[in-house]
Amino acid sequence: xxxxxxxxxxxxxxxxxxxxxxxxxxxxxxxxxxxxxxxxxxxxxxxxxxxxxxxxxxxxxxxxxxxxxxxxxxxxxxxxxxxxxxxxxxxxxxxxxxxxxxxxxxxxxxxxxxxxxxxxxxxxxxxxxxxxxxxxxxxxxxxxxxxxxxxxxxxxxxxxxxxxxxxxxxxxxxxxxxxxxxxxxxxxxxxxxxxxxxxxxxxxxxxxxxxxxxxxxxxxxxxxxxxxxxxxxxxxxxxxxxxxxxxxxxxxxxxxxxxxxxxxxxxxxxxxxxxxxxxxxxxxxxxxxxxxxxxxxxxxxxxxxxxxxxxxxxxxxxxxxxxxxxxxxx
Numbered sequence: 167x168x169x170x171x172x173x174x175x176x177x178x179x180x181x182x183x184x185x186x187x188x189x190x191x192x193x194x195x196x197x198x199x200x201x202x203x204x205x206x207x208x209x210x211x212x213x214x215x216x217x218x219x220x221x222x223x224x225x226x227x228x229x230x231x232x233x234x235x236x237x238x239x240x241x242x243x244x245x246x247x248x249x250x251x252x253x254x255x256x257x258x259x260x261x262x263x264x265x266x267x268x269x270x271x272x273x274x275x276x277x278x279x280x281x282x283x284x285x286x287x288x289x290x291x292x293x294x295x296x297x298x299x300x301x302x303x304x305x306x307x308x309x310x311x312x313x314x315x316x317x318x319x320x321x322x323x324x325x326x327x328x329x330x331x332x333x334x335x336x337x338x339x340x341x342x343x344x345x346x347x348x349x350x351x352x353x354x355x356x357x358x359x360x361x362x363x364x365x366x367x368x369x370x371x372x373x374x375x376x377x378x379x380x381x382x383x384x385x386x387x388x389x390x391x392x393x394x395x396x397x398x399x400x401x402x403x404x405x406x407x408x409x410x411x412x413x414x415x416x417x418x419x420x421x422x423x424x425x426x427x428x429x430x431x432x433x434x435x436x437x438x439x440x441x442x443x444x445x446x447x448x449x450x451x452x453x454x455x456x457x458x459x460x461x462x463x464x465x466x467x468x469x470x471x472x473x474x475x476x477x478x479x480x481x482x483x484x485x486x487x488x489x490x491x492x493x494x495x496x
Contacts, residue, residue: 184251186319187265190312191247194276195240201283202233208287214295215282219377221297236279243271247316262320269316270309277305299380306387326425328496329468333428333488340485342404349402349486351477353457358442359396363389395443400455400475402486404493407465407473409444409455419444421473423494427466429487431480434462439474447474463487 202209206229213232216225227235247268250261281301289295298305342348355363366389373382394412401408401415406423410416439445439456446453454462454474462476463484477483 184261184265184320187262187269187316188244188247188251190316190319191244191265191269191272194272195237195244197276198237198240198279199233201280202229205283205287209283210286210289210292212292213282213286214292217297221378223293223295223297226292232279232282236275239275240272240279243268243273243275246271258323262317262323265320266313266317270313273309273312274305277309281305299378302380303383303387306384325422326471327468328424328494329427329491331427331496332492332494333426337428337430337488338481338485339489339492340482342486342489348404348490349483351400351479351483353396353398353400353455355393355396356458358436358458359392362392362396362442366392396457398444398455398457400477400483402483402490404490406490406494407475407487409475411444421465421467423490424496425468425471426487426491426494427468428491429463429465429484431484432462432464432474433460434474434476435459 209229212226212228214223214225215227215232216223218224245268247265250256250264250268256264281298284301285295285298286292366385370382370385370389373385397412399410399415401410404423405420406426407421408418409420410418434454434456436442436456436459439447439454442456442458444453445456451470452472452474455476456474457476460476461478461480462474463480465473465475465487467473475483
């Protein structure tokens, strides 16, 4: 997924935008020593580090060691984000992911620190600190939101170059229906998706019954995310191909019509993609909406990239994609 050679000005602007994402990775690092200093008079000399299954503290650490450890952990995320900002010749999209993952790491460490501090305020003996309950889902949602903000702060990537020409004449064509939306196929949770969900349901039930629902909440969040990813829709219109997720079709990924070189039927094998869902191929050139084994379409794109999607009517879908590419402004 190469960076466009025409995006020089965009790359300069992108560096500035990525700095905002880098700041999102740095702020949790500053949060740890700052809150420790401001709240030192309300914190015990030792902080809880872990709670057992009965919600009792079974490990503590000195305040000094805790501040040092959490600061180093959050700083590791900031260092990762710094790699995405420094001019090291990396591709734009890789740089954005480095910044985003770095912000997620530092936010997660800062969130754990904040949770520990909030549970330790005005506690004389650290073993008497209450176990986290609602704090766990709040932590997960906060980290997710912070990560999304860092990702968005990096801005939009430079565009890929247009395809060199329209699809070949021997590729199928299909007339576009009137209206904005040309073709829609909705995906629901199928057998493979249920196989992925089943162990999560079992794990959540065991954790909820054995400990409490708050301990099971990370698994519940993972289940919700998986269900959201498995409910999707494939849309083909005059602007290109769109993949939407969740009941509202958002977030949405778009393959612009101007980048399409041609589409044809293909056989989809999830094993080649490492599983089901929206995947990146191991050759790093292809992306795909892989919902099942069987028929699908393969769309060739500029820069040697390609897109694959499973569909129940691959001939019609490929024909519509080629018609859209014929009409595209390049």
